[in-house]
Amino acid sequence: MKLIHLTDTHLTLPGQPLYGTYPAERLRACVESINNEHADADLCVITGDLAHCGDIEAYEELASILAGLKVPVQLVIGNHDHRERLVERFPQLARDEAGFVQSALKTEAGTFIFMDSVKDGTHAGAYCETRRTWLAQQLEKAGDDVFLFMHHAPFKTGIKPMDKIGMDAQDALALKALLQRYGRIKHLFFGHYHRPMHGSWSGIGFSTLRGMNHQVALDLKREDNYLFTHEPPAYAVVLIDDDNVVVHNHDFMDPSQVFDPNMEPEWD
Numbered sequence: 054m055k056l057i058h059l060t061d062t063h064l065t066l067p068g069q070p071l072y073g074t075y076p077a078e079r080l081r082a083c084v085e086s087i088n089n090e091h092a093d094a095d096l097c098v099i100t101g102d103l104a105h106c107g108d109i110e111a112y113e114e115l116a117s118i119l120a121g122l123k124v125p126v127q128l129v130i131g132n133h134d135h136r137e138r139l140v141e142r143f144p145q146l147a148r149d150e151a152g153f154v155q156s157a158l159k160t161e162a163g164t165f166i167f168m169d170s171v172k173d174g175t176h177a178g179a180y181c182e183t184r185r186t187w188l189a190q191q192l193e194k195a196g197d198d199v200f201l202f203m204h205h206a207p208f209k210t211g212i213k214p215m216d217k218i219g220m221d222a223q224d225a226l227a228l229k230a231l232l233q234r235y236g237r238i239k240h241l242f243f244g245h246y247h248r249p250m251h252g253s254w255s256g257i258g259f260s261t262l263r264g265m266n267h268q269v270a271l272d273l274k275r276e277d278n279y280l281f282t283h284e285p286p287a288y289a290v291v292l293i294d295d296d297n298v299v300v301h302n303h304d305f306m307d308p309s310q311v312f313d314p315n316m317e318p319e320w321d
């Protein structure tokens with residue numbers, strides 16, 4: 054199975070820049086790249102912060118741009134999103150009984166679970182008991198390999214100002230216990246940190262990547278406010294088979310030339 058993961062599109066009101074760049078232009082370039090190079094992907098998941106201020110006009114533009122994507126798309130909610138306006142514009146986005154934007158999807162690779170880690174009124178994350186009860190039911194139904202998608206990571210990343218707006222520590226512990234009991238979590242995909250990070254959390258492989266518009270600087274010393282950079286955006290091409298989850302990051306706006314080293318003897 055081939056999956057595309059991208060995150061933190063941060064769409065603004067149409068025509069409005071954000072930190073000197075244009076989120077909609079970035080997303081259009083990303084869609085063009087996916088269509089040209091990876092139109093055979095089975096699914097594209099965007100792990101939250103779809104709109105910077107949760108405006109309905111931004112969601113309209115998101116819908117309009119994504120209408121041109123040749124790959125089916127699944128949205129996940131992030132802390133910059135507005136739950137009601139997001140669902141108003143994307144009514145196909147399923148909600149659980151409590152209203153959280155959460156759903157599960159059976160795929161050839163296993164069960165994909167799209168989680169709502171938004172804590173209302175703050176940029177930090179939560180995964181409360183109500184959501185964990187829903188997740189426990191989904192895991193019970195799944196019975197196979199499970200892939201998780203959410204906005205916040207349930208662990209500290211070492212980027213301290215971002216960790217201050219990470220997931221509630223008690224919720225993260227309870228989530229970990231629930232997932233460990235299930236035991237068949239193959240991978241966790243998340244957004245929020247606007248940086249590439251890969252590793253494992255309590256034995257569960259994870260990955261995240263740069264956002265579409267702006268990035269968080271790699272600074273492990275700062276305690277208070279994070280800094281942004283304009284490192285190029287990326288999307289991930291994920292190849293999943295029975296044994297492996299392989300995550301390729303694609304800097305789709307990198308202007309570097311592709312060349313055959315055997316055809317460039319003058320560079321020897």
Ligand SMILES: [Fe+2]
Nearest residue numbers: 061102245264
């Ligand atoms: Fe973000």
